Amino acid sequence: PAGTQSVLVSLANTFIQVAINGFGAKAVAGVAVANRVDGFIFVVMNAIGLSVMTFTGQNIGAGKPDRVRRGLYTGVAMVVGMALALGWLVLGFAPSIVSLFNDDPYVSAYTIRMMRFILPFYFLFGVNDVIGGFLRGRGKSLVPMIVSLVFMTGFRLLWIWLVTPVWSSIDVVFMAYPISWVLTFVVLFVYLLKTYGLRSDRQEEKTLDPL
Known part of the structure; x- marks a missing residue:
């Protein structure tokens, strides 16, 4: 399921790239630079999400519900802190970083424009990754995939097909990223709360029996 999820998200991003292509070569080059910068932060978010998945699975096997919960909370705190710190650092020094x-100047303008749309919300992407890792560690890998x-x-495909033709602006294209992160977070958080959030550690321990 995790591999399928990556393929599907990449497919949607391909259509977003097609929409960006319509704004010209400068826009394409600017977005390419933004994706390179974004890649450095993505690696951190993804690494923490994978760590939470492994940590969750190990502690389920060990029958330690308190550590499972603590791993989730710690992972969320880490991605939020890292995303906000790195995001605002990049935005603060954006002209210097982009110049590398x-x-x-036109390419740089598109790069900074995109980063201003996505980096302030990047912590949501990280939180989604952590929750997804937590659920996969518990054997619920289909939930984050769906x-x-x-x-x-x-949602991103519908946004590109239905919204961008009405408001032909590259800013509208960029908005597909943070809005999809918000929607994903809301659904994952509600599922997490309803499924695990109200259990005591004793109730939780009954569900962690590896047998």
């Missing part, structure tokens, strides 16, 4: 990749299919893929 491209010295065209949620991603609906919002990270389906």
Whole structure:
């Protein structure tokens, strides 16, 4: 399921790239630079999400519900802190960072424009990754895959096909990212709360029996 999820999200991003192509070569180059910068933060978010998945699975096997919960909370705190710190650091030094990749002012303008849309909300992407890792560690790998299919893929495709033709602006294209993260977070959080949030550690321990 995790592999399928990655493929589907990449498919949606391909259509977003097609929409960006319509704004010209400068926009394409600017977004390419933004994706390179974004990649450094993505690696951190993804690594924490994978760590939470492993940590959750190990502690379920050990029958330690308190550590399972603590791992989730710690993972969320880490991605929020890292995303906000790195995001605002990049935004604060955006012109200098972008100049390392491209010295065209028009390309740089598109790069900074995209980063201003996505980086302030990047912590939501990280939180979604952590919750997804937590659920996969508990054997619920289909849940994050389905949620991603609906919002990270389906919603983005509908946004590109239905919204961008009405408001032909590259800013509208960029908005697909944070909005899809918000929707994904809401659904995952509600599922997490309804499924695990109200249990005591004793009730939780009964569900952690590896047998």
